[in-house]
Every structure is written in structure tokens, then in C-alpha cells.
Amino acid sequence: MKIACVQMNIAFGDPETNFQRVEDYLREAVENGAETIVLPEMWNTGYALTDLEQLADHDGRTEKFLRDFAKAHSVNIVGGSVSTKKNGGFYNTMYIVDQIGELAGEYDKAHRFGLMDEHIHLEEGQSLGTFKLGDAVCGGVICYDIRFPEWIRTQALNGAKVIFVPAEWPAPRIDHWRVLLQARAIENQCFIVAVNRIGSDPKNDFGGSSMIIAPWGEVRLDLQQEEGIGYAEIDLNEVEEVRKRIPVFDDRREILYKEFTPAKAD
Numbered sequence: 001m002k003i004a005c006v007q008m009n010i011a012f013g014d015p016e017t018n019f020q021r022v023e024d025y026l027r028e029a030v031e032n033g034a035e036t037i038v039l040p041e042m043w044n045t046g047y048a049l050t051d052l053e054q055l056a057d058h059d060g061r062t063e064k065f066l067r068d069f070a071k072a073h074s075v076n077i078v079g080g081s082v083s084t085k086k087n088g089g090f091y092n093t094m095y096i097v098d099q100i101g102e103l104a105g106e107y108d109k110a111h112r113f114g115l116m117d118e119h120i121h122l123e124e125g126q127s128l129g130t131f132k133l134g135d136a137v138c139g140g141v142i143c144y145d146i147r148f149p150e151w152i153r154t155q156a157l158n159g160a161k162v163i164f165v166p167a168e169w170p171a172p173r174i175d176h177w178r179v180l181l182q183a184r185a186i187e188n189q190c191f192i193v194a195v196n197r198i199g200s201d202p203k204n205d206f207g208g209s210s211m212i213i214a215p216w217g218e219v220r221l222d223l224q225q226e227e228g229i230g231y232a233e234i235d236l237n238e239v240e241e242v243r244k245r246i247p248v249f250d251d252r253r254e255i256l257y258k259e260f261t262p263a264k265a266d
């Protein structure tokens, strides 16, 4: 599968500009033979969270845009995430569409990031975020979600062999981003495809470093601070090879983990 990671700048609070930018990038990726295109987090509005009432996608615009493009160009799109208004609240939502233009998955960010005020403005997602692209079981998590290894493990236990991670991760913590992504790939023996934005908004400078990491932990793509699209091929047979070499999933001791998990006081 040839994957294109779109490491783009996002215009703050300006969906029209962002939709045009994304369309241009999608066209470029298709021209370069991409089979699956991956976008960053909250690409419609950026973190303009106080203006979501006016700006968030409330009428299915993003889903339609991605589905129409995917169908017209026979390409899978892991649509990063966009701010959405649904069920009486705002969400940070990932749409995944397959190459025939069907919605393969929809995932709302599960863990809200307090340093960027998500807990004030957004609702928590309640679904797992696994989906299928062709025969491949995949997972999607969003940015801060990668600090929760049990969440990515849950996707891996449900069959995910490649996990997509759109993000708006600030530059001052980019070392965490890199290490956490590599750890999630190694411990789950899966591919991690992570796309961070670059550029700035009124509160943060973002760190880029979009990466594709193989199940043995090698970094196959690292965009560092470059604006634009990076490409890499992934072969899901590698997941099985690595899982045979060190059978972590067979050696797990679920009973122990359950027995010693402390009850959470609410």
C-alpha cells in the first residue's frame, strides 16, 4: 500500500481556505500514485475552539467532500480529523473513506487534551476507531490519544495492523511525539502512520515530524519540518513476521493485568 502523509499548514478558523488546500494536496497525492492519503488533525478549523458554533462541520460537508474525491480517484482517505457539531455537542472527528467512496469508519477523539482546552469545548468519543480498508484491519486515534497505550493496545487486540494518528502536536513536546509513536509501533508490533501539521496558530507552533514507523520500530518516513507530502510503501506481511519473531500477543497475561488494575475512584 503506497501511503501519502500530508504535512500541511492549517489556516486558523478558515474552513474555506483549508478545504481548498486539502483538495490541492489530495490531487497531488493521487498524481503521485498514492493508494491511501492521510490528513492531519482538525484541518477544517484548526483549534479555533471558541468559534465552533459558526465554524464546525454541521451538515456532513467533510464526509461528502472526502467520499466524492475518493470515489472519483479510487483512493482511500484517512481524513485526519475535523471539528464537527453533532448530537448537541462538538467533537474532534475522523472520517475514513475507502476507494469506492464508502464511509469505512468514523471516530471521535476519545481523550480530550486539557492544555489545548478540548475538555472545555469538545465532547469525548465513545467508539473504538477500528475500520477496514480492503482486507486490512486498521485503527485510528487522534493526537493526545497516543499517550494512552491501553487504547492503542485495545485496537491492536481487535486486529489493527496499521494505526493512523492525525495530530496537531506542538513543537516544544515533539520529542514525546517521536518516542511515543515509536513505542506504540514496537509494543503493538504494527505500523504507525502519524501525520502532524506544521505552522502556527495564535497559541502554538507545531512540530511536523510526520512519520511512518514499521512494526520492528524502524522509521520509514520522517518529514521533519518540511511542508508537503511524504510517501512510503507498507507491506502488512511484516506485521506477521515481527509477531512470529517475538510472540508478544501470545505471551500476554490478561488475567494478571485485570487482577492488579486498581478500581478508579470517580
Ligand SMILES: NC(=O)CCC(=O)C(=O)O
Binding pocket: 041, 113, 116, 142, 143, 144, 145, 147, 167, 168, 169, 170, 173, 176
Ligand atoms: N492536539 C493534541 O491532542 C495535542 C497533544 C499534545 O500536545 C500532547 O503533548 O499530548
